[in-house]
Amino acid sequence: MHLVSTIEQLRAIITDWRRAGLRIGFVPTMGNLHDGHLELVRRAREQADRVVVSIFVNPLQFDRAADLDAYPRTLEQDCAHLGELAELVFTPTPALMYPNGQQQQTRVSVPGVSEVLEGALRPGHFDGVSTVVCKLFNLVQPDLACFGEKDYQQLALIRKMTADLNLPVDIVGVPTVRAGDGLALSSRNGYLTGAERALAPELAATMGWLAERMAAGERNLAQLVADGRERLNNAGFRTDGIDIVDAGTLTPLTGDSRAAVILMAAFLGKARLIDNQVVQLG
Numbered sequence: 001m002h003l004v005s006t007i008e009q010l011r012a013i014i015t016d017w018r019r020a021g022l023r024i025g026f027v028p029t030m031g032n033l034h035d036g037h038l039e040l041v042r043r044a045r046e047q048a049d050r051v052v053v054s055i056f057v058n059p060l061q062f063d064r065a066a067d068l069d070a071y072p073r074t075l076e077q078d079c080a081h082l083g084e085l086a087e088l089v090f091t092p093t094p095a096l097m098y099p100n101g102q103q104q105q106t107r108v109s110v111p112g113v114s115e116v117l118e119g120a121l122r123p124g125h126f127d128g129v130s131t132v133v134c135k136l137f138n139l140v141q142p143d144l145a146c147f148g149e150k151d152y153q154q155l156a157l158i159r160k161m162t163a164d165l166n167l168p169v170d171i172v173g174v175p176t177v178r179a180g181d182g183l184a185l186s187s188r189n190g191y192l193t194g195a196e197r198a199l200a201p202e203l204a205a206t207m208g209w210l211a212e213r214m215a216a217g218e219r220n221l222a223q224l225v226a227d228g229r230e231r232l233n234n235a236g237f238r239t240d241g242i243d244i245v246d247a248g249t250l251t252p253l254t255g256d257s258r259a260a261v262i263l264m265a266a267f268l269g270k271a272r273l274i275d276n277q278v279v280q281l282g
């Protein structure tokens, strides 16, 4: 496995692979890899000859400085986890990605999807994501790139950016990988104390309860959201957002909506957990 931290080295290897006609799969991450990330890498492996994983804790997408400082950085362990699953791991520094500083960086901003829901709760977050992913696509020049459905709005953002900018990259969405008790795997789960970890599956359970009620015909969304908040807050969470919107457009449900997505975000201790579930509307 190549462990690469300069643009020159990366370009040299990518150029060789492209000349040889190899298909390149790409998995962008912020590191602290778990089985969810490995599932994305396996999916890329199935569809590509060479797999590149980037590990970069992108300062441009953090809306809270404390969150950026605390974010786990575990490169050695990450490389051990990846083993032979990836041919190249790219680990740029902020100075390499933003040589003129963050303020001077040209941004990619995706209208609409970046501003609503999670985007409204985390100002600037999605502009930071689209900017770094666009730069990484230009550096890695992948044929396909895998993203987790756990970050539902992020996946929608990347799909729109790729389409709007005519980027020649197939975007592959990968279903959320969960622990046995239902908790979606996430690097931020590492912030949970033992007691909080025991409580954490309640997020997915509450979401499942709302989804069942919708599947049974309940359409009073304000009531569903209020009930979800009450259940989570009573369990010891601090609910940040529960939204039920059109699964395709992420805008309010209409008579034409064929599927809804329930988007959940809640603090548990120091961790901000997110999850989502799609519900087909009969």
Ligand SMILES: Nc1ncnc2c1ncn2[C@@H]1O[C@H](COP(=O)(O)OP(=O)(O)OP(=O)(O)O)[C@@H](O)[C@H]1O
Binding pocket: 028, 029, 030, 031, 036, 037, 039, 040, 146, 147, 148, 149, 150, 151, 174, 175, 176, 177, 178, 184, 185, 186, 187, 188, 189
């Ligand atoms: N449980 C999961 N199942 C499937 N994909 C996942 C899962 N967790 C993360 N991913 C995907 O891995 C990619 C990298 O995500 P990231 O490095 O932010 O991991 P994370 O565990 O989601 O961390 P965080 O706690 O910061 O949200 C993203 O495309 C994300 O959607």
Ligand SMILES: CC(C)(CO)[C@@H](O)C(=O)[O-]
Binding pocket: 028, 029, 030, 056, 058, 061, 129, 132, 133, 151, 154
């Ligand atoms: C896609 C991503 C790697 C961009 O920094 C990040 O938002 C993430 O880990 O989901």
Ligand code: BAL
Binding pocket: 061, 151, 154
């Ligand atoms: N997994 C999404 C990246 C973030 O929360 O910053």
